[in-house]
Amino acid sequence: MSGDGTRRTEQGPDELRSTGQGPIEQRPAAPRSAGQPSTGGLRPEQLRSHQWYGTDGLRSFSHRARTRQLGYLPEEHLGKPVIAILNTWSDINPCHVHLRDRAQAVKRGVWQAGGFPLEFPVSTLSETFQKPTPMLYRNLLALETEELLRSYPVDGAVLMGGCDKTTPALLMGAASVDLPTVFVPAGPMLPGHWRGETLGSGTDMWKYWDEKRAGLIGDCEMAELENGLARSPGHCMTMGTASTLTAAAETLGVTVPGASSVPAVDSGHDRMAAASGLRIVELVRQDLRLSRLLTAEAYEDAVAAVLALGGSTNAVIHLIAMAGRSGVKLTLDDFDRIARTVPVLANLRPGGRYLMEDFHFAGGMTGFLSRLTDVLHLDRPTVSHPTLREQLEGALVHDDEVIRVRSRPLAAEGGVAVLRGNLCPDGAVIKHIAAEPRLLAHTGPAVVFDDYRSMQRTIDDPALGITADHVLVLRGAGPKGGPGMPEYGMLPIPRYLLEQGVRDMVRISDARMSGTSYGACVLHVAPESYVGGPLALVRTGDTITLDVAARSLHLHVPDEELDRRREAWTPPPPRYERGYGALYMEQISQADTGCDFEFLARPGATPDPYAG
Missing domain, CATH: 3.40.50.2300 (Response regulator)
Incomplete structure (x- = not known):
């Protein structure tokens, strides 16, 4: 550039x-x-395909015969x-x-x-x-x-x-x-429709689910939404x-x-x-x-x-x-x-x-x-x-409100920011254009959940003392820990905060989130907690700073203390002992390198399988 x-x-x-x-x-x-x-x-x-069909050998004879078995004439496929x-x-x-x-x-x-x-x-x-x-x-x-x-x-x-x-x-x-x-x-x-509103699948599902949890709509409205969201x-x-x-x-x-x-x-x-x-x-x-x-x-x-x-x-x-x-x-x-x-x-x-x-x-x-x-x-x-x-050549835009002109963008920079810091040494991402601007520079105490199910069971418990200023942290949801890096990253906001009108909080995880989701959600923290990344060392009460403008995600814990926690950390048990899951766990890479399998991602030629 x-x-x-x-x-x-x-x-x-x-x-x-x-x-x-x-x-x-x-x-x-x-x-x-x-x-x-x-x-x-x-x-x-x-x-x-000529290698299969076009020679004078027995194999080509067999291939042509079996294609006749499928009901095709030679004129339909040969050459x-x-x-x-x-x-x-x-x-x-x-x-x-x-x-x-x-x-x-x-x-x-x-x-x-x-x-x-x-x-x-x-x-x-x-x-x-x-x-x-x-x-x-x-x-x-x-x-x-x-x-x-x-x-x-x-x-x-x-x-x-x-x-x-x-x-x-x-x-x-x-x-x-x-x-x-x-x-x-x-x-x-x-497009979806409900009571005069145009609905977007996924996005409005999250929105109205929070409205239901906040007590603003009930089962009748949700039943109507089920019929109108995906048409x-x-x-x-x-x-x-x-x-x-x-x-x-x-x-x-x-x-x-x-x-x-x-x-x-x-x-x-x-x-x-x-x-x-x-x-x-x-x-x-x-x-x-x-x-x-x-x-x-x-x-x-x-x-x-x-x-x-x-x-x-x-x-x-x-x-x-x-x-x-x-x-x-x-x-x-x-x-x-x-x-x-x-x-x-x-x-x-x-x-x-x-x-x-x-x-x-x-x-x-x-x-x-x-x-x-x-x-x-x-x-x-x-x-x-x-x-x-x-x-x-000749391409036109017919609605400048849907596809903006360069002088009137929806945002001045691209919609995803890459973060670095001691909490994500190999990177993390945030879709900052879908977050409340007040949260793009935020410091708050962490509330840590070790897995998605325990988070679901306890997130609404007032005894946790979660406020809108806290930073919700989920671990155990990465490529290996999930397993499969599920879309857990839009962590739910406690019900009692929703009732108070809170609709966004800083949330951090090694998970992904649906592309239809929104909020100040830091995702793809790498390396993930399952393999001992820094996310595994965070404790409830630790202070975390998110600064999108500086592209920074920082855990305010001294290095010496992190070293002690790392020494005491023990790897979790295997997610799979056999089958495709075991192959997945052996071969999957981290989020920053695309979560491909090592044996598929590496360069090298593969011979043509045709044997004559």
Whole structure:
């Protein structure tokens, strides 16, 4: 970033290096698997699927025979790009329940473009229902995606997701395989309605739950809210984690333009799915792989977009993990550096007023990005255009209240701040635009809870003596301690304080929080308490200072006393003794490095599995 706010691009992507004070580092791309063609227009015999179908050997005979068993004619698939459609649809995922139909639109586009579509069901990761948290299973979906794409006769992929963890999981797995890929977002649900109010899923759930706990509304109102909060298929229609990450995917260039904000039940969503099917066939023929798109420059632009959207803190973890799979070193310091260069322009809940349907008709991501061109790398390719510059040509914003002009931002700096200090030596984050301003510089005594369940049981007990000036601290909720780093970070405020009108307090944890949440919540404290991070050493009554402007989180306890407490600390017992949970505990990294599995995150080539 130059002093006048314009990015310089004299360096090639392999020359980029960073220590958090300059451009993001990109490692050299992993070698192609054996048998994969190089760039350029592909002839039918150069397709990856040709290895399965096109030779004279017994294996190809068997593959062709089994494809006849599926009911396909040779003319339908031989010599055509085979497109895998990875669908996270399921009956228990309301965010994706419509993707069963949308897959048919993708297939329609693939057939029209001369390709051969094959649909694969993959893990659904329903944010609402999966316990202890779908974050525990993000890497499982990433692994499933990677191995399905590698092991089957496919030339390109369409990834269908959108509910929080599905977007990063699908793209992490696909990046590790490096085929031509298009992402199809599930799309936001319709706005909620209740007694003349427009509701935002998640955000207004938290709001009215606190109103109920404060005694201001009762069971009748809550029953009505149940019917009005989530009115259609699709993910949360606020700028929560789902919308944040699909917007990041569009900024990265892996969706067709405008895809991330199309409402899930709009007929435009069907058309977007069909357009994605048409496009992926051409990408295969061009051999335009993900590694050409997911560069250091693309990730830097995605970070800028997320921060200017006032997006979810969860994007920090997910983008770091996604970048790692692309051979790009993205750090917390990069987020903080970029946050100081971009304003918040999206007036969207929870930090603003409007919802995703308003954003879509105000111009969507193309209109939004057109107001950030001075901080974007415009000469990089996308799935639909040779350059982002061409993709944004002619983009318009139709409502300056929803997508603000630069001279009238919602906030002067990006919506997430990275904190450092003796309580979080490896970093922590806060979505400060969603907090009460009075709490952004605050000192108070800690009230410590060792786990979420005990906190739930005792938080309303007046005997704890909690006041609005206290700092609520939750530990045991990180990647290993949670397990899975659940969204516990918006700790509940004691009922008696809610009754007094208190709606925000400083809250600190090694957990995450929903992107639809709000408040002065310090999250992702690293290293987590489960592995002996400083959060494990805090005691009730210790004084803590949060200073967002100084990017500081400090525990006012002498080093000598902390050393004594550390010496007396004993590690907690294992969360899992077998199965996937045990693998997770062995391999998961901390929040500041993306919570990926070590064996998946490390660089290195994987051989093509085709055996002839």
